[in-house]
Amino acid sequence: MAQQSVSSDILMESLFEVFRCHGYEGTTLSQLSEVTGLQKSSLYHHFPEGKIDIVKAVLTYFSAQLHQHVIEPLLDSQKPPEKRFSNMLVTIKAFYSNGKKNCLLNALSLGEAKDEIKVLVSNDYNAWLDALNKLGKEVGMTRRDAEVWSERFLIVVEGTLVVQRLTSNTQTFENSMDYEKKQFLKLCGG
Amino acid sequence: MAQQSVSSDILMESLFEVFRCHGYEGTTLSQLSEVTGLQKSSLYHHFPEGKIDIVKAVLTYFSAQLHQHVIEPLLDSQKPPEKRFSNMLVTIKAFYSNGKKNCLLNALSLGEAKDEIKVLVSNDYNAWLDALNKLGKEVGMTRRDAEVWSERFLIVVEGTLVVQRLTSNTQTFENSMDYEKKQFLKLCGG
DNA sequence: GTCTATATAATGATAGAC
DNA sequence: GTCTATCATTATATAGAC
Numbered sequence: 001m002a003q004q005s006v007s008s009d010i011l012m013e014s015l016f017e018v019f020r021c022h023g024y025e026g027t028t029l030s031q032l033s034e035v036t037g038l039q040k041s042s043l044y045h046h047f048p049e050g051k052i053d054i055v056k057a058v059l060t061y062f063s064a065q066l067h068q069h070v071i072e073p074l075l076d077s078q079k080p081p082e083k084r085f086s087n088m089l090v091t092i093k094a095f096y097s098n099g100k101k102n103c104l105l106n107a108l109s110l111g112e113a114k115d116e117i118k119v120l121v122s123n124d125y126n127a128w129l130d131a132l133n134k135l136g137k138e139v140g141m142t143r144r145d146a147e148v149w150s151e152r153f154l155i156v157v158e159g160t161l162v163v164q165r166l167t168s169n170t171q172t173f174e175n176s177m178d179y180e181k182k183q184f185l186k187l188c189g190g
Numbered sequence: 191m192a193q194q195s196v197s198s199d200i201l202m203e204s205l206f207e208v209f210r211c212h213g214y215e216g217t218t219l220s221q222l223s224e225v226t227g228l229q230k231s232s233l234y235h236h237f238p239e240g241k242i243d244i245v246k247a248v249l250t251y252f253s254a255q256l257h258q259h260v261i262e263p264l265l266d267s268q269k270p271p272e273k274r275f276s277n278m279l280v281t282i283k284a285f286y287s288n289g290k291k292n293c294l295l296n297a298l299s300l301g302e303a304k305d306e307i308k309v310l311v312s313n314d315y316n317a318w319l320d321a322l323n324k325l326g327k328e329v330g331m332t333r334r335d336a337e338v339w340s341e342r343f344l345i346v347v348e349g350t351l352v353v354q355r356l357t358s359n360t361q362t363f364e365n366s367m368d369y370e371k372k373q374f375l376k377l378c379g380g
Numbered sequence: 381g382t383c384t385a386t387a388t389a390a391t392g393a394t395a396g397a398c
Numbered sequence: 399g400t401c402t403a404t405c406a407t408t409a410t411a412t413a414g415a416c
Binding site (some may be wrong): 021022023024025026044102103105106107109110111112118120121125126148151154155156157158159160162163165166167168172176180 | 211212213214215216223293294296297299300301302308311315316338341342343344345346347348349350352353355356357358362366369
Binding site for chain 1 (some may be wrong): 390391392393394395
């Protein structure tokens with residue numbers, strides 16, 4: 001086979017998709033080799049400790065994407081809060097491919113997840129939760145209401161992704177996010 | 191080592207716990223051998239086709255438990271609907287060990303799940319959804335409201351289990367189920 | 381029905397050429 | 399930085415004794 005070479009972003013995207021689908025234990029180096037077009041030994045060149053190094057790099061990549069495309073726009077005070085929330089819904093609909101794709105955090109928290117992974121997963125969740133929390137307070141929710149609403153929103157995101165996989169109903173995620181939008185606008189008014 | 195022998199129920203419970211924690215791809219015969227105390231060749235005696243046979247048996251066992259302890263009590267017209275719902279919450283709090291344990295259906299829908307597994311997983315979800323749907327209509331919800339409420343309840347159950355794993359906050363699941371109880375009682379009244 | 385022993389395949393990991 | 403080749407380990411699966 002001809003020698004392969006891949007840009008860092010395309011490489012990370014490919015690796016990301018495998019872990020999001022199979023979780024840590026379910027992912028094999030053969031799969032990672034296949035999706036990247038790199039031989040296993042080439043993967044070891046980039047990631048000396050193998051699978052654990054790769055998943056850490058994937059989580060770092062994911063974290064950067066989350067901050068850039070979700071968290072920063074949520075906190076951008078130049079746009080009205082309602083617009084920022086509905087923009088986020090558009091972003092995550094695309095990110096989860098309308099519910100057809102898993103959440104990486106759910107996939108990686110399965111099994112006997114290593115502590116290194118747990119910390120990174122937990123940090124990402126908390127960063128997202130904090131941004132939503134601030135948004136809630138910004139639109140006039142009490143401290144307590146913002147806490148309840150932000151946690152509940154992420155529960156619904158994660159839960160809907162699971163339920164859509166259980167049913168193969170391709171509309172579940174979109175419907176659920178549209179419902180969340182309505183609820184948020186109500187809470188803004190009230 | 192002394193020869194092992196196990197009753198069918200204890201055997202199924204042990205096998206169940208492994209798949210619920212690791213998913214299908216993440217579970218190995220060595221783990222199943224260890225938790226059951228049976229050698230791998232003994233497992234093949236019970237389940238000739240290996241892992242796929244074991245997971246199908248686990249799903250059949252789970253399905254029976256779900257019908258016996260969750261679905262049938264939900265439809266038992268001898269008790270008031272509110273009581274049946276709160277009894278179910280007690281049952282599933284115990285079943286998920288207050289959110290410390292995964293949902294088998296979530297775990298088994300990860301990865302390239304085989305069609306045989308998908309069908310069984312989907313049937314269990316739908317059976318539970320249908321029972322909740324009937325309960326909703328029984329307490330006076332419209333057809334549409336009952337559909338929305340029952341799906342949303344299962345979304346919250348699955349999502350809360352994911353979020354609790356992401357945060358290691360041991361109260362998340364209990365809080366979330368208590369919230370669902372309040373919401374249900376409100377919907378009964380309204 | 382369980383065991384020990386073994387076969388076969390896949391996975392994780394390394395050495396060294398280009 | 400990628401490859402081929404190889405190795406050690408683990409995973410799946412089978413044979414046959416008790």
